[in-house]
Amino acid sequence: MIDHNKIVEALRRIPDPSSQSDLIEGKRVTDLKVTEGEVFFTLNTSGLDDQQKGKLNFRCQEEIARDFPEASVHIHMKTSGGPGSASNSALPQVKNIIAVASGKGGVGKSTVAVNLALALAKSGYKTGLIDADLYGPSIPTMLNLEGKRPKIYEHYGKPVIQPLEQYGLSVMSIGFLVEPEQAVVLRGPRLSGVLKQFIGDVRWPELDFMVIDLPPGTGDIQLTLVQSLPLTGAVVVTTPQSVSLADAVKAGNMFRIENIDVPILGVVENMSWFTPEELPDNKYHIFGKGGGKKLTQFFETVLLGQIPLVQSIRESGDKGVPAVEKEGHIADIYKEIAVKTVRQTAIRNELLGPTKIVDVK
Ligand SMILES: Nc1ncnc2c1ncn2[C@@H]1O[C@H](COP(=O)(O)OP(=O)(O)OP(=O)(O)O)[C@@H](O)[C@H]1O
Ligand SMILES: [Mg+2]
Structure with missing residues (x-):
């Protein structure tokens, strides 16, 4: 079996002819796909x-053959882009990038993103988490990283940001770099620029999953992300009532606009019912019923899980020790969501090629 990360390592051994860095760091490799005996990628x-070009092609074949002599390597050479173009922002060292989205604010996206990422890490997947909520970053608090600053150093003359590590996750939040009051003044193209840089300048390790916590709605940030990262899929969070459903549909449709076809891996219904801590078997459907299910039908996808409204989830978030960190009924729900997400990702990768990044103007 060919190991995706080993291929990335092999390509890191090859110097980039134009930037004094290596092929991965120089962002020349995109659309990397590894199957049983074959390796596919695009070389910019x-x-x-x-x-x-000829030399580089030969070097790629040579370095991969060093580790996997039997692999058949398919390199698609293409000239496009240039500095700052969409394909340059791809993250070849990350196998799967999953965006957690919702139409409406406050439905529990960040809570789902954090606990999903942690549950994936606990199952043995190398996992990273990006908090892309420029206006209200909540990941620093939820992971007890408030006030922490990532290391920034120079690498081949360029600034590089080292993600923070917490509970086995590699974490990056705009909140580590910019005060929320500063972010508020950023709008439109400047905002997109900050986000692109924020993703491009972070030195992510090899990862199986990268979970991205999106801000609510369908604004500039979401579009920039969808356009600049080859998202593997999206997880849409909703509450059970129909108002939120309308918004979630809007959020989901953002991933299916013309030229962009990011599959919806599944739906998480949050705050499905209220359960008092002392009466765990009692369910009160205070926000109605069925929203998650309806959304899965609309998107022809699956329900990844239903999470009850329980006080301990909010308290865990506020205390910086996420619910998955404590064994129990709630942790099991998030773990089951992670298992289903992995399954949905595997199915998606089996059926579809890598998501193409396209600039939608
Ligand atoms: N299942 C739950 N039970 C109890 N509280 C919850 C649950 N899910 C989320 N919360 C709480 O609800 C609040 C909002 O959650 P969260 O910040 O995750 O939402 P969000 O969708 O990311 O919000 P925003 O749109 O502002 O980014 C938080 O205080 C969180 O702790
Ligand atoms: Mg949030």
Whole structure:
């Protein structure tokens, strides 16, 4: 079996002819896909002459053959982009990028994103978490990382940000870099620029899953993300009532606009019913019923799980020790959501090629 991360390591051994860094760091490799005996990727050859292109192709074959002599390697050479283009922002060292989205605010996206990421890490997957909520980053509090600053250093003359590590996750939040009051003044294209840089300058390790906590709604940030990262899929969070459903549909449709086809891996229904801590078998459907189910029918996807409204989930978030960290009924629900997400991701990868990044103007 060919290991995706080993391929990335092999490609890291090859110097990028134009930037003094390596092929991965130089963002020349995109759409990396590894199957049983084959390796596919796109090599961006912008700015190289024919001789350099030929040499680079040969070097890739050579380095991969060193670790996997039997692998058949398919390299699609293409000239496009240039600095700052969408394909340059791809993260070849990350196998699966999953965005957690919702139409409405306050439905529990961040709580789901954090606990899903942690549950994935606990199942043995190398996992990262990006808090992309520029206006209201909540991940620092939820992971007890408030006031922490990531290390920033120079690498080949460029600033590089080292993600923080917590509970086995690699974590990056805009809240580690910018005060919320500062972020509020950013709008439109400037905001998108900050976000692109924020993703491009962070040195992520090799990861099986990257979970992205999106801000609510369907604004600039979401569009920038959908356009600049090859998202594997999206998880849509909703509450059971129909108002939120209408918004969640809007959020889901954002991933299915023209030229962008990010599959909806599944729906998480949050705050499905209220359960008092002392009466765990009692369910009160205070927000109605059936919203999650309806949404799965609309998107032709699956229900990844239903999470009750319980005081301990909110308290865990406020205390910086997420619910999954404590064994029990609630942790089991999130773990089951993680298992289903992994399954849905595997099915998606089996059926569809890598998501193409396209600039929608
Ligand atoms: N199942 C739950 N039971 C109890 N409290 C919950 C549950 N899910 C989330 N919460 C709480 O509800 C509040 C909002 O959750 P969260 O911040 O995750 O929502 P969000 O959708 O990310 O919000 P925003 O749109 O502002 O980013 C938080 O205080 C959180 O602790
Ligand atoms: Mg949030």
